[in-house]
Amino acid sequence: MARTRRHVLVGINAVGAALALTVAFTQSVPPDAPAGFDDLTNGFVSQTQFNLDRDIFEERETIEEGLGPVYNAQACAECHQNPVTGAISQITELRAGHFDGINFVNHPGGSLINDRAINAGIQERVLGGNEVRTFRTSLNTLGDGFVECVDSNTLLAISNGQPASMRGQFIQVPVLEANNALRGGRFGWKNQHASLVSFSADAYLNEMGITSPLQPTENTTNGLSVAAFDTVIDPEDDGDDVEAFARFMRATKAPPRDTALAATFDAQQGDFLFSQVGCDICHVRNIDTLPAGTSINQGAFIVPAALGNKRIHPFGDFLLHNVGTGDGIVQNGGQSTRNKVRTAPLWGVRTRDRLMHDGETLTRNEAILRHFGEANPVINNYINLSTTQKNQLITFLNSL
Amino acid sequence: MRDVRRPLGAAALGVACCLGCATERPPSGPREAEPALVQSSRSEPAPFRPVPPAAAGDARACLTRIFADVVVADPSRGRWFLDGDFNGDGSVDLAVAARPTAAGLDALNDPLANWIVEDPRQPRSPSTAVASSDALLAVIHGYGPDGWRNPEARQTYVLKNSGGSTMRAVPTSEAVAPVPGYERVGHVIRETLDGSSGILYWNGARYVWTAGEGIRLTVPPSVSEGGHRARR
Numbered sequence: 001m002a003r004t005r006r007h008v009l010v011g012i013n014a015v016g017a018a019l020a021l022t023v024a025f026t027q028s029v030p031p032d033a034p035a036g037f038d039d040l041t042n043g044f045v046s047q048t049q050f051n052l053d054r055d056i057f058e059e060r061e062t063i064e065e066g067l068g069p070v071y072n073a074q075a076c077a078e079c080h081q082n083p084v085t086g087a088i089s090q091i092t093e094l095r096a097g098h099f100d101g102i103n104f105v106n107h108p109g110g111s112l113i114n115d116r117a118i119n120a121g122i123q124e125r126v127l128g129g130n131e132v133r134t135f136r137t138s139l140n141t142l143g144d145g146f147v148e149c150v151d152s153n154t155l156l157a158i159s160n161g162q163p164a165s166m167r168g169q170f171i172q173v174p175v176l177e178a179n180n181a182l183r184g185g186r187f188g189w190k191n192q193h194a195s196l197v198s199f200s201a202d203a204y205l206n207e208m209g210i211t212s213p214l215q216p217t218e219n220t221t222n223g224l225s226v227a228a229f230d231t232v233i234d235p236e237d238d239g240d241d242v243e244a245f246a247r248f249m250r251a252t253k254a255p256p257r258d259t260a261l262a263a264t265f266d267a268q269q270g271d272f273l274f275s276q277v278g279c280d281i282c283h284v285r286n287i288d289t290l291p292a293g294t295s296i297n298q299g300a301f302i303v304p305a306a307l308g309n310k311r312i313h314p315f316g317d318f319l320l321h322n323v324g325t326g327d328g329i330v331q332n333g334g335q336s337t338r339n340k341v342r343t344a345p346l347w348g349v350r351t352r353d354r355l356m357h358d359g360e361t362l363t364r365n366e367a368i369l370r371h372f373g374e375a376n377p378v379i380n381n382y383i384n385l386s387t388t389q390k391n392q393l394i395t396f397l398n399s400l
Numbered sequence: 401m402r403d404v405r406r407p408l409g410a411a412a413l414g415v416a417c418c419l420g421c422a423t424e425r426p427p428s429g430p431r432e433a434e435p436a437l438v439q440s441s442r443s444e445p446a447p448f449r450p451v452p453p454a455a456a457g458d459a460r461a462c463l464t465r466i467f468a469d470v471v472v473a474d475p476s477r478g479r480w481f482l483d484g485d486f487n488g489d490g491s492v493d494l495a496v497a498a499r500p501t502a503a504g505l506d507a508l509n510d511p512l513a514n515w516i517v518e519d520p521r522q523p524r525s526p527s528t529a530v531a532s533s534d535a536l537l538a539v540i541h542g543y544g545p546d547g548w549r550n551p552e553a554r555q556t557y558v559l560k561n562s563g564g565s566t567m568r569a570v571p572t573s574e575a576v577a578p579v580p581g582y583e584r585v586g587h588v589i590r591e592t593l594d595g596s597s598g599i600l601y602w603n604g605a606r607y608v609w610t611a612g613e614g615i616r617l618t619v620p621p622s623v624s625e626g627g628h629r630a631r632r
Binding site for chain 2: 184
């Protein structure tokens with residue numbers, strides 16, 4: 001009997017230990033977020049809903065639906081499409097303004113210069129005296145639902161863990177759907193948004209010229225009213241499209257690795273070198289999302305099971321850095337962010353042929369060499385690599 | 401590691417299912433505690449800090465440090481080196497007229513070279529390959545208070561068809577038509593190329609050459625961002 005009891009106790013202890021170990025593992029290492037360029041939902045919504053939302057993301061808007069009067073594209077997917085809807089493209093947007101020696105001053109009408117208009121008479125152009133000019137490449141939105149579910153404190157902790165001379169700047173920006181309450185910015189080249197609903201409403205207005213309840217005021221052309229050309233009553237979208245865009249992005253999988261290339265010796269060596277050189281100080285490999293059920297976006301969104309407690313591999317820190325590339329533009333972060341841009345998340349970078357925030361760099365090597373300022377020590381480590389090692393590191397990048 | 405984790409993850413999933421699919425519908429749970437408002441410091445270039453002016457020997461030594469024997473200095477162009485804050489980051493840079501060595505041409509054009517080759521007169525050059533006859537200007541960006549003298553200063557642009565005989569560094573403010581309240585940091589290089597005078601300057605992404613004596617700016621209307629609701 002005693003022997004039996006001892007066996008039972010040992011068995012219970014073993015089960016308990018296994019459970020404890022399991023819990024410990026699952027707490028410390030969350031499962032990877034689903035990844036794929038496959039047009040499939042990550043589970044946040046059904047595939048049917050995902051397809052419906054993707055259709056709206058791909059839908060070409062018309063003037064009768066509110067397009068313009070000034071705009072950049074007719075559909076979200078015009079800029080977010082390669083290799084699947086929601087990803088990137090070669091398309092850039094144009095920004096301009098003026099630096100008065102102390103502060104950046106917006107170009108009349110805002111730093112964004114819309115490339116298209118529904119009437120030639122209101123075409124925007126860069127006006128004289130606006131010597132700060134830059135292009136911005138279209139960003140990937142795949143996997144952004146996971147990024148949204150990252151705790152602001154996690155981003156701040158990443159910043160605090162970086163060497164002082166390379167410390168990324170964490171900024172807080174308004175969440176439009178939460179009465180402009182502040183949250184850690186993470187979306188856009190300047191981290192100008194913290195929530196995907198805010199991001200969607202902003203892009204709908206600024207890229208397509210369609211107003212919505214969160215962004216009800218039409219843009220201008222170089223600061224002049226376009227009301228005479230605007231025949232649709234504001235808000236042109238009742239908010240449904242904005243919600244659909246956000247729902248689509250929340251339901252996308254993260255950009256996947258090229259697993260065949262990643263398995264090669266060169267890519268694995270490059271993977272090692274990526275850390276040894278110090279690239280991963282800012283191009284952070286692993287970030288975990290908050291547990292399901294957590295209220296984020298200042299109460300406007302609850303982390304769902306499909307997005308909660310997942311590990312993502314963005315190879316980015318979602319912080320602003322000055323790596324010597326400008327771009328001289330200030331958006332939501334204040335004047336201190338003038339010459340800073342968000343670390344480019346490198347997941348999916350193999351689909352890009354134009355690199356850096358402005359798309360001005362065409363090779364991996366030159367993109368690395370363009371990093372300066374805060375990144376100088378890391379780049380010097382790269383410069384000291386052998387040709388073979390550089391090739392291995394670039395092979396690794398091409399597997400992302 | 402991954403092989404071990406997967407079965408444990410599966411076990412955890414099984415336990416979760418046995419406990420009644422607790423994660424299927426997110427409960428009303430904790431709330432993300434936004435950090436206290438974070439104050440940030442300005443990220444402007446440090447005030448320009450001059451370093452001892454470059455001598456010919458310094459310029460040659462700096463070229464050797466970056467290029468080894470891939471290029472050599474080219475004193476035949478008269479004023480062949482100068483210093484200044486060409487990229488406007490507050491640290492002194494060095495520009496040296498150079499030409500490729502016969503043995504170094506392949507290394508100079510190596511796709512994994514440690515410098516960026518550009519042609520400032522060609523916004524989109526069909527080729528950035530350097531030929532043996534090309535006149536080059538190597539611009540070594542300074543790093544920190546010691547500028548180009550800092551051994552850690554390695555970022556280098558090799559500019560094709562640059563480095564004219566009359567090149568000199570002038571404060572950017574002198575190259576820009578006077579505008580009240582307007583101040584530009586750093587220096588530009590004023591030079592004559594193929595009989596045409598112009599200015600070589602850093603535009604934030606690359607070096608650009610523009611003909612004429614200066615960059616003319618006008619005062620823009622004072623338009624500031626009204627709050628930070630829109631990113632426009």
